Amino acid sequence: MSLIAEELAKSQREISISEFFVKNKHLLGFDNPRKALLTTIKEAVDNSIDASEEAKILPDVRVEVTQLSEDRFMVIVEDNGPGIVKEQIPRIFGKLLYGSKFHRLKVSRGQQGIGISASAMYGQLTTGKPIKIISKIGKNKPAHYFEIHLDTKKNEPEIVSERIVDYNQDHGTRIEIELQAKYQKGRQSIDEYLEQTAIVNPHLSLIYKSPENETREFPRATNQLPKESREIKPHPHGIELGILIKMLRETKAKTLQSFLETEFCRVSSKVAHEICQTAGLYEKSHPSRIAREEADALYKSINQTKIMSPPTDSVIPLGENLILKGLKKEIQADFYAAVTRPVAVYRGNPFIIEVGLAYGNNIPKDEPVRLLRFANRVPLLYQQSACATTSSVIKTKWANYGLSQSRGALPIGPLVLLIEITSVWVPFTSESKEAIAPYPEIIREIKLALQDAGRELGSFIRKNVRAKEQKEKVDLFEKYIPELASSLSSLSNEKKSEIEENLQKILKKGLKDLLVENGIENNAENKIIKENKPIKQEKQKTLDELE
Amino acid sequence: MAKSNQKIILEDLGKKLTEQIKKGKNPEIVFRLRNLANIIYDKKTRTLKLGNKTSSRSFFNLSHAKKFLQTIEVASVIKKELLESGKHEHLRGVFYMTKRTIPKTNVNIVDEQTESDKAIEDLEVITGLSREELHVSANKMGSMVGNIILKDSDDIIDCSKLGKGGYSIPSITDELELKKVNAKYVLYMEKAAIFERLNEDKFWQKNNCILVTSQGQTTRGIRRLLQRLAEEESLPIYVLCDGDVYGAYIYSVVKYGSIALAHASERLTIPSVKYIGITMDDVIKYDLKKHLIRLTEQDMARIKQVINYDWFKDNKEWQRQFKIMKELNGKVEIQALSAKGISFISEVYLPSKIKNKEFLE
Numbered sequence: 001m002s003l004i005a006e007e008l009a010k011s012q013r014e015i016s017i018s019e020f021f022v023k024n025k026h027l028l029g030f031d032n033p034r035k036a037l038l039t040t041i042k043e044a045v046d047n048s049i050d051a052s053e054e055a056k057i058l059p060d061v062r063v064e065v066t067q068l069s070e071d072r073f074m075v076i077v078e079d080n081g082p083g084i085v086k087e088q089i090p091r092i093f094g095k096l097l098y099g100s101k102f103h104r105l106k107v108s109r110g111q112q113g114i115g116i117s118a119s120a121m122y123g124q125l126t127t128g129k130p131i132k133i134i135s136k137i138g139k140n141k142p143a144h145y146f147e148i149h150l151d152t153k154k155n156e157p158e159i160v161s162e163r164i165v166d167y168n169q170d171h172g173t174r175i176e177i178e179l180q181a182k183y184q185k186g187r188q189s190i191d192e193y194l195e196q197t198a199i200v201n202p203h204l205s206l207i208y209k210s211p212e213n214e215t216r217e218f219p220r221a222t223n224q225l226p227k228e229s230r231e232i233k234p235h236p237h238g239i240e241l242g243i244l245i246k247m248l249r250e251t252k253a254k255t256l257q258s259f260l261e262t263e264f265c266r267v268s269s270k271v272a273h274e275i276c277q278t279a280g281l282y283e284k285s286h287p288s289r290i291a292r293e294e295a296d297a298l299y300k301s302i303n304q305t306k307i308m309s310p311p312t313d314s315v316i317p318l319g320e321n322l323i324l325k326g327l328k329k330e331i332q333a334d335f336y337a338a339v340t341r342p343v344a345v346y347r348g349n350p351f352i353i354e355v356g357l358a359y360g361n362n363i364p365k366d367e368p369v370r371l372l373r374f375a376n377r378v379p380l381l382y383q384q385s386a387c388a389t390t391s392s393v394i395k396t397k398w399a400n401y402g403l404s405q406s407r408g409a410l411p412i413g414p415l416v417l418l419i420e421i422t423s424v425w426v427p428f429t430s431e432s433k434e435a436i437a438p439y440p441e442i443i444r445e446i447k448l449a450l451q452d453a454g455r456e457l458g459s460f461i462r463k464n465v466r467a468k469e470q471k472e473k474v475d476l477f478e479k480y481i482p483e484l485a486s487s488l489s490s491l492s493n494e495k496k497s498e499i500e501e502n503l504q505k506i507l508k509k510g511l512k513d514l515l516v517e518n519g520i521e522n523n524a525e526n527k528i529i530k531e532n533k534p535i536k537q538e539k540q541k542t543l544d545e546l547e
Numbered sequence: 548m549a550k551s552n553q554k555i556i557l558e559d560l561g562k563k564l565t566e567q568i569k570k571g572k573n574p575e576i577v578f579r580l581r582n583l584a585n586i587i588y589d590k591k592t593r594t595l596k597l598g599n600k601t602s603s604r605s606f607f608n609l610s611h612a613k614k615f616l617q618t619i620e621v622a623s624v625i626k627k628e629l630l631e632s633g634k635h636e637h638l639r640g641v642f643y644m645t646k647r648t649i650p651k652t653n654v655n656i657v658d659e660q661t662e663s664d665k666a667i668e669d670l671e672v673i674t675g676l677s678r679e680e681l682h683v684s685a686n687k688m689g690s691m692v693g694n695i696i697l698k699d700s701d702d703i704i705d706c707s708k709l710g711k712g713g714y715s716i717p718s719i720t721d722e723l724e725l726k727k728v729n730a731k732y733v734l735y736m737e738k739a740a741i742f743e744r745l746n747e748d749k750f751w752q753k754n755n756c757i758l759v760t761s762q763g764q765t766t767r768g769i770r771r772l773l774q775r776l777a778e779e780e781s782l783p784i785y786v787l788c789d790g791d792v793y794g795a796y797i798y799s800v801v802k803y804g805s806i807a808l809a810h811a812s813e814r815l816t817i818p819s820v821k822y823i824g825i826t827m828d829d830v831i832k833y834d835l836k837k838h839l840i841r842l843t844e845q846d847m848a849r850i851k852q853v854i855n856y857d858w859f860k861d862n863k864e865w866q867r868q869f870k871i872m873k874e875l876n877g878k879v880e881i882q883a884l885s886a887k888g889i890s891f892i893s894e895v896y897l898p899s900k901i902k903n904k905e906f907l908e
Contacts, residue, residue, distance in 0.1 A: 110562060239815070356868075473609050479649050479654060480613070483616055484606060486617070487619045487622075488565060491622050491626055492558060492562045493559025505571060506568070506571055506607060509571070510607065
C-alpha cells in the first residue's frame with residue numbers, strides 16, 4: 001500500500017492559483033469569446049469608477065473596442081482616476097488575487113481583486129500579447145508605461161517593458177488588452193453593460209467607441225459624487241465558523257475579550273463578556289489557544305447573543321432621486337418610480353435594496369418585463385434565472401398592479417425593472433459574480449421594494465388605462481356616427497347631414513365633461529415615491545351618466 | 548297587413564329617433580325584454596308571453612352603441628331593400644346586406660349572422676311586426692305529405708302526389724292557401740327519418756292523416772302552418788319526438804311557445820296540440836329498456852332546468868315522465884321501435900296510441 005502512496009506522491013504537487021484559473025476560466029466569466037470581451041471591459045470599467053470615487057474625482061471613462069481580425073480585439077479603457085504608483089502596477093495587473101478589496105468590508109464594485117489581472121491573463125493566453133498600462137498619479141509626476149506578462153505557474157508578474165512616456169492628462173490610468181473575442185450586439189453585450197452602468201452611475205461620463213466604429217456618449221446627469229460608505233469590521237452574526245477560526249489564529253489581540261471587541265463591530269465589553277460566558281470560555285484566554293471545539297462553542301454563543309445591528313452608514317444607497325435620473329437618462333418611458341428600502345442585515349452584513357421602474361412608451365408591450373440587476377452599481381448580465389432578484393420578481397403578484405403574469409413567470413408588459421443591492425459583501429452564487437444568492441432577508445427586502453414601486457405603477461396604469469378607454473370610447477362613437485346617420489336617414493327619410501351634425505353635437509357636449517373629469521392632459525408623468533399612499537379610486541363618469 | 552303599413556311603422560321608428568337627436572337627447576329605443584326573466588306563462592291561454600319588463604337601448608352607451616347601430620341598420624335595409632320592392636330575403640341574405648366595414652376602421656357593422664338575426668328579432672318586438680311581415684325568411688327545413696291541396700304563390704300543390712320527399716314547407720307559410728284538406732289529424736315528428744319510414748309505409752293513406760316533419764327544432768314556418776291546420780281546419784295535432792328532455796322541449800315549443808319568440812306566441816302556438824310519444828311508459832310497455840341511452844351530465848342539467856319552467860312545473864304527467872327518465876337514467880330514440888320490426892311504428896305503435904288516445908297533455 002505504501003508503494004502506491006509513494007507513487008501517487010510523485011504526481012502530487014502544489015497547484016498555482018493561476019494554473020487553477022486557467023483550467024477554470026468559466027468561474028471568472030471567460031466561458032466563451034463573447035463573454036470574455038464583456039468581462040474584460042467590465043472589470044476595467046468597474047476598477048476605473050471605483051478608483052475615481054475613492055479619490056473623490058468625478059469619473060470620465062473612455063472605452064474603445066477595435067476589431068483587429070475576425071476573432072481578435074483590442075480593448076482600451078482609460079480613466080481620469082488617481083493613477084497607480086509605479087511599484088504597484090506590476091502586481092495589480094500581473095498577479096491574481098492581489099488588491100485592497102478582498103480584505104476589507106466596504107462597498108465597492110470589485111470584491112475579490114481577481115478581475116483585471118484575470119483579463120490580462122486571458123488576453124495573454126489567447127494572443128500571447130502582454131497587457132499594456134499607462135498610469136500617472138499627478139500633474140508633475142511622470143507617466144509610467146508598462147507591458148506585463150503573468151507567470152501562470154508562479155502567479156507572479158513579469159515586466160516585459162517599462163518606460164516613462166508622455167501622457168496628456170494630469171492623472172489617470174489607461175490599459176490596453178488584446179484578446180481573442182467575439183463582438184455581438186443585443187442582450188448581454190458590451191453596449192447593454194455600458195448602458196446599464198450609465199443608469200446606476202449618473203455621476204459617470206462615459207464615451208464608448210464600438211468595434212463598428214460608432215461613438216456613443218453617455219453624459220453625466222449629476223455632478224454629485226455618491227457619498228462614500230464607511231469601511232466596517234465584520235458583524236459577529238455574519239461570520240462563518242471557518243472564518244472565525246482563521247480570525248482567531250491571525251488576530252493581534254492578546255485575549256479573547258479584546259479579540260471580540262476589536263475584530264468585530266457592535267461588540268461592547270459587556271457583549272464580549274456575555275459571549276465568553278455563554279460559550280463557557282475564559283475571557284483572558286489567548287485567542288490562538290482556542291481549540292476547535294471551543295471555537296465551535298464560541299460560534300454558537302455568538303449566534304445566541306443579541307447583538308446590535310451593524311452600523312448603517314456602511315451602505316449608502318443610490319437614492320430614489322438618482323435612480324430616477326439614471327432611468328430617465330437612458331430609458332424613454334411614460335412613468336418612472338423608485339424605492340429605496342431602509343438598511344437590512346443578512347448574516348451580519350448590512351445591505352440596502354433599491355428598485356426603480358420605467359413603464360410605457362417604447363418599451364415592448366407583449367414581452368416579459370426587462371430586468372436590470374445591479375450589485376454595488378455593477379450590472380449583472382448573466383444567470384438571470386438563478387438570481388434572487390428574478391425569483392423575487394416572480395414571487396410578487398403583478399396582477400395586483402395591472403400587469404399580466406403566468407404562475408412562476410416574469411410579468412408581461414412594457415416595463416423595465418431595476419433592482420440594486422448595495423452591500424459591504426454582496427453574496428453571489430459564484431465567483432463570476434453573476435447572480436445574487438437567495439438569502440431570505442434579501443428576498444424579503446426585494447419583494448417589499450417591488451411592492452412599494454408596484455403600487456405606484458398600479459395606480460398609474462389604472463389612471464392611464466382609464467384615460468385610454470375614454471379616448472377609445474369617443475373614437476368609437478365618432479366612427480359610428482356617420483353610419484348611424486346614414487341608416488337613420490334612409491329609415492326616416494330625414495337628411496343625413498342634419499342627423500350627423502346633431503349626433504356630433506351630443507357627443508361634443510359629453511366629450512368636454514369627459515376630458516375634464518379624467519384629466520387626460522395632466523397625467524402624472526414623473527413621480528418620486530416618498531411613501532405609500534393609499535390608492536384612490538376616482539369616481540368615473542361615463543357618457544351614459546351624462547345623459 | 549298591407550305592405551305600406553309595415554313601411555310606415557319602420558319609418559315612424561326612424562322619425563321618433565331623429566326627433567330625439569334633434570332635441571339633443573341620446574337616441575333611445577325602449578322595448579320589452581326577451582329573456583327568461585320576462586317570460587310569463589299565461590295559464591289561461593296556455594302560451595308563453597312577454598312580460599312588461601322593458602329594456603332600453605341607447606346609442607351613446609358603449610355597451611349598446613353597436614347593437615343600436617345594428618338594429619337601425621337592419622331596419623333601414625328591410626325598409627329600403629325588401630318592403631319597398633316587395634321582395635323577400637333570407638336571414639343569411641340580410642346578414643350580407645348589413646355586413647360591411649366602417650370606413651377607415653377594421654370594425655364591421657355585423658360580424659356574424661347571429662347578430663343580424665338578433666337585430667331582426669329585436670325589431671319584431673320593437674315594431675310588433677313579425678319577421679314574416681318584415682319579409683325575412685329562414686331556411687326551410689321541413690316536409691309535408693298527406694291529403695291536402697294548397698296554393699303556393701300561383702302553383703296548386705297536391706301533397707298526396709309528391710313521392711318520397713313530400714312538399715317542402717317554405718319559410719313563410721302565412722301566405723299559403725289551404726285549398727282542400729281531407730284528413731283526420733296531423734302527425735308532426737322531429738325526425739325526418741321517421742317521416743320517410745311512415746311515408747314509405749303509406750301511413751298517411753292508411754290512416755288518413757297529414758305527416759309533417761322538421762329536423763330538430765320546429766321552424767316558425769312549420770309552427771305557423773301547424774297552427775293554421777289546427778285553427779282553420781280544426782285538425783288535432785300530434786307530436787312525435789324522441790323520449791328525452793329535448794323532445795319534450797320541442798313539444799312544449801309547439802304547444803306553448805318559446806322563450807326567444809315569446810313575442811310571437813300568438814301567431815305560433817297551438818295549445819291544443821298533444822304529445823303522442825315516445826313516453827317513458829312506452830319504454831316499459833314495449834320493453835325498450837335495453838335500448839335506453841344513458842343520460843349525460845348535460846341531459847341531467849337540462850332536465851333540472853326544464854322541470855322548473857312554469858309551463859312544465861304544474862304538469863303532473865310530464866313531471867312523472869322526467870322522474871322515470873331520471874330513475875331509469877336513460878333516454879330513448881323513436882328509432883328504437885325499429886327493434887320490434889321495421890314497420891312496427893306504423894303498423895302497431897302509432898295506430899294503437901291513437902286508438903287508445905294515449906296522449907300526454
